[in-house]
Amino acid sequence: MKVGLIADPHSNLAALEAVLKGMPRVDQLICVGDL
Structure with a gap:
């Protein structure tokens, strides 16, 4: 599993x-900040 951060x-x-x-293709993208 590839995870993007x-x-x-x-x-x-x-x-x-x-x-x-x-960004390369990822299975899950996580944002660790405010949008």
Whole structure:
């Protein structure tokens, strides 16, 4: 199982989309911060 971890995107949609686009495919994505 592949797990992706992101933290504190702080409403920066453009940055979040860039990170998700560059991230390899994962089975589960965990966000450890406020959106």
